Amino acid sequence: MLGKSPAWQDADGACSGYLVEDGDSCLLVDCGSGVFSKLRRFRDYVDVDAVVISHMHADHFLDLIPFACALTYAPRQQPVPVERWPGTDDPARPQLLVPAGATDVLRTVAGAGGQPRLLDTAFAMSEYDSASTITVGSLHLRFQPVPHYLPANAIQVRCDGAPASRFTFGADHGPTDALQGFADDSDLLILEATLPHPDRERPRGHLTAGEAGEHAARCNAARLVLTHISDELDWDWALAEARRCFDGPVEVAREGAVYEV
Ligand SMILES: [Zn+2]
Numbered sequence: 001m002l003g004k005s006p007a008w009q010d011a012d013g014a015c016s017g018y019l020v021e022d023g024d025s026c027l028l029v030d031c032g033s034g035v036f037s038k039l040r041r042f043r044d045y046v047d048v049d050a051v052v053i054s055h056m057h058a059d060h061f062l063d064l065i066p067f068a069c070a071l072t073y074a075p076r077q078q079p080v081p082v083e084r085w086p087g088t089d090d091p092a093r094p095q096l097l098v099p100a101g102a103t104d105v106l107r108t109v110a111g112a113g114g115q116p117r118l119l120d121t122a123f124a125m126s127e128y129d130s131a132s133t134i135t136v137g138s139l140h141l142r143f144q145p146v147p148h149y150l151p152a153n154a155i156q157v158r159c160d161g162a163p164a165s166r167f168t169f170g171a172d173h174g175p176t177d178a179l180q181g182f183a184d185d186s187d188l189l190i191l192e193a194t195l196p197h198p199d200r201e202r203p204r205g206h207l208t209a210g211e212a213g214e215h216a217a218r219c220n221a222a223r224l225v226l227t228h229i230s231d232e233l234d235w236d237w238a239l240a241e242a243r244r245c246f247d248g249p250v251e252v253a254r255e256g257a258v259y260e261v
Pocket residue numbers: 006007016057059060172228
């Protein structure tokens with residue numbers, strides 16, 4: 001767990017970012033504001049095989065910019081020796097899997113700094129079809145569109161050789177039946193619990209902690225982690241709300257926490 005903040009970071013925190021590792025396979029799910037710094041605490045960024053983005057809100061993708069700068073400008077990524085780095089003919093170029101239409105958004109964001117192709121060059125970027133399954137090393141990814149303020153996808157990751165083990169990240173979404181079927185029997189279900197009260201505006205785009213508990217119960221999840229929840233909310237209250245509907249283990253996400261699936 002690299003980052004769990006909602007759209008504004010907790011004190012010393014980061015927005016959405018989840019590192020998934022299986023053997024040598026390494027996948028970063030979301031890369032929100034502050035996540036690149038947290039990633040560097042736990043894993044060398046040149047060893048990340050792929051980054052997958054759930055949706056194009058800044059708290060889920062904005063640190064692709066510093067990640068791309070590292071891949072482009074870091075001394076060890078250069079073809080000639082720089083200081084203690086020997087130079088390489090094979091610089092790291094992780095896959096970057098983004099939702100449909102995201103390439104133009106990223107070129108616009110990077111273009112504001114004068115380099116519209118920064119991410120195209122740094123990463124091997126492609127837009128995923130949410131109906132597809134994508135394999136990254138020993139990890140298999142599936143997607144499920146969920147209702148949010150712009151197109152968003154829940155992401156499920158399964159490992160080779162462990163067909164029953166599944167991690168599902170709901171992304172950001174309002175109340176929905178879309179997770180049923182897709183997230184059923186997840187060993188680890190990470191759902192957003194953004195709101196202290198259901199929002200009055202329609203259509204809804206976020207959940208309360210109680211609603212996250214309801215969704216986890218309907219999906220028969222083995223374990224629930226509440227994320228996208230601010231340090232300005234009462235986490236004990238959030239846990240109590242989630243537990244009203246969900247009988248299994250539930251906790252509030254913490255940066256640096258490790259979950260074995
Ligand atoms: Zn968000």
